[in-house]
Amino acid sequence: MTAEDRQLRGAVLGLGMIGRHHARLLQTVPFARLVGAVDPGGDRFGAVRDSRLVLDDVAALLADDPPDFAVIAVPTEEHVRCARQLAPAGVHLLVEKPLASTAAEARELIDVCERAGIRAAVGHVERYNPALIGLRERMDEVGAPFLIATERVGPFPDRVRDVGVVKDLATHDLDLVRWLGGAPIASVAAQISHRTGREHEDLVLITGRLGSDVAFNSVVDWLTPAKRRISRVLGDRGMLVADTLTADLTLFRNGAVTSEWSAAQALKGVAEGDSTRFALARREPLLVELEAFCAWVRGDDTAPIVTLHEGLETVGHAEAVLAAARSGETVRP
Numbered sequence: 061m062t063a064e065d066r067q068l069r070g071a072v073l074g075l076g077m078i079g080r081h082h083a084r085l086l087q088t089v090p091f092a093r094l095v096g097a098v099d100p101g102g103d104r105f106g107a108v109r110d111s112r113l114v115l116d117d118v119a120a121l122l123a124d125d126p127p128d129f130a131v132i133a134v135p136t137e138e139h140v141r142c143a144r145q146l147a148p149a150g151v152h153l154l155v156e157k158p159l160a161s162t163a164a165e166a167r168e169l170i171d172v173c174e175r176a177g178i179r180a181a182v183g184h185v186e187r188y189n190p191a192l193i194g195l196r197e198r199m200d201e202v203g204a205p206f207l208i209a210t211e212r213v214g215p216f217p218d219r220v221r222d223v224g225v226v227k228d229l230a231t232h233d234l235d236l237v238r239w240l241g242g243a244p245i246a247s248v249a250a251q252i253s254h255r256t257g258r259e260h261e262d263l264v265l266i267t268g269r270l271g272s273d274v275a276f277n278s279v280v281d282w283l284t285p286a287k288r289r290i291s292r293v294l295g296d297r298g299m300l301v302a303d304t305l306t307a308d309l310t311l312f313r314n315g316a317v318t319s320e321w322s323a324a325q326a327l328k329g330v331a332e333g334d335s336t337r338f339a340l341a342r343r344e345p346l347l348v349e350l351e352a353f354c355a356w357v358r359g360d361d362t363a364p365i366v367t368l369h370e371g372l373e374t375v376g377h378a379e380a381v382l383a384a385a386r387s388g389e390t391v392r393p
Contacts, residue, residue, distance in 0.1 A: 068354050071096040071127040071151075073118070073142055077217070078156055078183075079133030080107035081346055089347070091354050092129075096121045118145045126151050129357055131183070136223055137161045143169045147176035152357045154350075156183040158231045159371030161223065163379055166372040173368060179357050182371035186232045187239060187364070188345035188352070191302035192291060194309045194338055196240055201311055202295030208237045208276040209294070214287035216256060224260025225282050226252070227378045233266070233278040234377040235370070240293060243272035245377050247392045250385040255283055266381055298333065311336045 070092045072083045079099070084107055086094035096113050097103065098121050103114045115121050121130075122145070129152040132142045139160050143153060153173065159182050160166040173180040186192060199205065210233040238245055248268040252261040263281035270276065289304040298313040315333030356363035377393050384391040 068092040068128040068357060069095045069125075070354075071098065071121055071130040072133060073098045073130055074133035074135075075099040075101075075103050075105060075107055075114075076133065078346075079131065080105045082131045082133060082350070083107040085344075085347055085350055089350065091351065095125075095127050118142065122146075122149050122151075128152060129154065129354070132156060133183075136227065140165050140169050140172070143172045143180075147172050147178050147180075150176065150178060152178045153180040154183055154353045155180065155368075155371070157185075157235075157371065158223070158227050158375050158378065159368065160375060161227070163372060163376045166368075166375045170368045170372060180368055181353050181356065181365035182368060182374075183349060184232065184235050184366045184371070184374075185345050185349050186236055186304060187366060188348040189302075189304045189307060190340045190342050190345070191304050191307045191309045192236065192240070194340050195291065195293065195300050195302045198300060198309075198311065198338075199240070199293065199295075201298065201313075202293055202300055203297035205241065205274055205293050205295040207292075207294040208241055208270075208274060209292050210236060210276075210278045210280075211288055211290045212278070212280045213284035214282065215285060216262065216282040224252075224258075225262050225280050226264050226381050227375070229282075230264055230266065230278060230280040230381065231374050231378050233280060234381070235366070235374045236291060237268075237270065237276040237278070238373075238377075240291070241270045241272060241274045241276070243270040243274065244373070245269075245276075245380075245393055246271045247390050248377065248380050248384050249390045250381045252382070252385040253281075261382075261385075264381065264385070307340060307342045309338045309340060311338070 070086045072079045083097050097108050098115045108114050126149045130146050132155045160169050212229050246269050251265045253263040256262050266278040268276050292301045301310045312335045313333035352363045352365050356365045380391045380393040
């Protein structure tokens with residue numbers, strides 16, 4: 061077996077809502093295996109088959125033979141501390157989004173990884189959703205895009221303690237609009253609400269513009285009783301709509317057919333055209349993300365990972381959104 065073919069030895073820090081799924085995958089995939097899971101609270105979801113692999117702290121994980129890589133899935137405020145412990149030991153890192161609580165902490169985490177000479181990436185799992193991958197591959201179908209819109213709403217997840225909806229959920233959307241639009245965010249304006257009595261915001265409405273002059277808007281909240289995850293791109297030839305909960309992708313084309321019923325035509329605006337729901341190969345996004353990261357750790361520089369600098373940019377954009385909401389003014393990150 062060559063170095064490129066051998067199973068990588070992986071660990072997970074944090075066995076909560078995301079970490080437990082990383083642990084599940086590392087016990088089933090052929091390209092890696094789980095050699096340790098760190099959580100002071102233990103394995104409360106029963107994610108690890110061999111209880112001997114569940115450890116109380118990072119020191120125990122590094123005591124004998126450090127893993128090749130680790131997934132950092134602890135609360136965001138602990139990301140830098142974990143990176144400081146793991147990176148100097150030569151452990152490559154997949155850091156769950158957001159990269160850090162603040163842009164300053166994100167820069168520190170990047171410095172720690174660069175000084176250690178390890179490979180590290182950010183776990184923006186939505187980039188690996190088959191509906192969004194398909195949307196990005198088919199952008200030409202709608203012609204020149206002029207709007208990217210996202211909706212990410214649902215009930216409050218009790219797992220979140222350390223950040224509000226902007227840094228926890230809207231970081232998905234701030235990353236996606238830039239990734240789909242192929243240009244950096246040039247400006248943002250925002251409104252936030254606090255409706256559940258928490259310190260952090262639970263609703264945000266974001267409007268902005270990319271450097272390519274494409275407009276975008278994102279609606280994100282923890283207040284809606286029905287969960288929805290919709291991304292759409294509107295162009296001069298039609299619209300692509302991705303539902304990331306069901307991994308469905310639909311193209312709605314502008315039509316050239318007019319109606320003799322003038323009132324109906326006026327109500328329709330752009331004439332209705334054909335619609336196509338694409339047949340997509342559906343693979344679990346977290347698995348695809350883990351595959352890409354492990355390929356990159358092995359030296360594949362073409363693997364589609366989300367870089368630390370992209371993660372830093374997203375944290376900076378989240379801070380710009382909060383600043384815009386506080387000031388009531390448009391902010392240019």
